[in-house]
Amino acid sequence: MNILVVGSGGREHALVWKIKQSPKVAKIYCAPGNAGIAKDAVCVDIAAGDIQALADFAEKNAIDLTVAGPEECLVKGISDEFAKRGLKVFGPDKACAEFENSKAFTKQFLQKYQIPTAKYEEYTDPNEAKARCGAFGYPAVIKADGLAAGKGVIIAADEEEALSAIDQIMVHKDFGASGDKIVLEEFLTGTEASVLCFLDGRSIVPMESARDYKNIYDGNIGPNTGGMGTYSPNELFDAALEQRVYSEILEPILAGMQREGLDYRGVLFVGLMIEKAEPKVLEFNVRFGDPETQSVLMRLETDLVDIMEACNAQRLGEIKLDWSKEAAVCVVMASGGYPAAYEKEKKITGLENTDGAVVFHAGTALKDDNIVTNGGRVLGVTCRAENRQQARECAYRNIEKISFEGAYYRKDIAK
Secondary structure, eight states, rough: EEEEEESHHHHHHHHHHHHHHHHTTTEEEEEEOOOGGGGSEEEOOTTTHHHHHHHHHHHTTTTHHHHOOOOHHHHHHHHHHHHHTTOOEEEEEHHHHHHHHHHHHHHHHHHTOOOBOOOOEEESSSHHHHTTTTTTOSEEEEESOOOOOTOEEEESSSHHHHHHHIIIISSSSTGGGSSSSEEEEOOOSSSSEEEEEEEESSSSEEOBEEEEEEEEETTTEEEEEESSSSEOOOOOHHHHHHHHHIIIIIIIHHHHHHHTTOEEEEEEEEEEEEETEEEEEEEEEESOOOHHHHHHHHOSSSSSHHHHHHHHTOOOGGGOOBBBBEEEEEEEEOOTTTTTTTOOOOBBOOOOOOSSOOOEEESEEEEEEEEEEEESEEEEEEEEEHHHHHHHHHHHHHTTOOOOOOOOOOOOOOO
16 A cells, blocks of 8 residues: 655654554655654655645545544545545544644534533623633633644733733634634643543544643643653553443434434544543544644554444444553653744654654654754654553653753653
């Protein structure tokens, strides 16, 4: 098979790395890819959001399966365009991608099907939003409705911060048109957990659990990021909680989708908050999470291509997912200043010295035969070991071998 992976981040590098292990695969392309992906796939200079160019490339190069990485191409309808041309894509269609394109859409769905989630209100008028910003007390959660690269959520400690957040999103348009509407939400306490699920329209099969660390600083403080590290399995997920999540959240999600006429085939990321063994849904993403994918795929032992083909053919129920009992930890090395302004093109050294780790490239490029930084999140140093502590030690030991100017990483991932 010839496979095309769309995207350029750490998630896409992890996907390429896993797909490459399949005996079914002859050639892997990645559009646009990055310096690390270039070692495992042929990188193609097509932007992830250029649906027509991607479809043209898939036709000309006899691509048997295209794997949609980032949300942008899914929201723009890559699955719909490829289906029109008789091309196969792993990823939900545009109607299903609305679960990520609009937080209000997701909240309405959760409420309609009585799936546990935080209380919420939605607003298109900033003055109305300001008048209600304390409706659920403080801290308050204020979200840009549309896509914001994982950064459109602001936790406001008090009214002053809430008013400022509403201005930032709705008036100053820090996230563009994504801030035309906001979702004001009750603040949930507890521990976050991430459950990635495969769906084929008929069944929903959860992958192994993971824990993500969103805040930039140790101790889970500071601005939200796209994710500073993960580990899998999540220590909270005992058998009782797993069963509860399946029966109270995942099964109702599938039933609700079927009742709404949504034929969801692909991956659904369910972000959860767990408090006193009570799970509530924080968010949906319509694709593999980043950096959850890096730690979860390290533990997947079933052929990923087999699973993706089964989802598309609605025979997911026939596939048995095998997982390593070992733990995996991914620690993100970011550019100094991230998630605010940061500099690019800083030379990265020491990558060849790593031992026992897989270094997934997130924001890298090639310049004058050197690998340089090209994004906020630069690398995901990932290890699998007998237990979480050993995997953690391996990741941090390898981070010390890699350097670039301004490199920053959290010291408490999986602690």
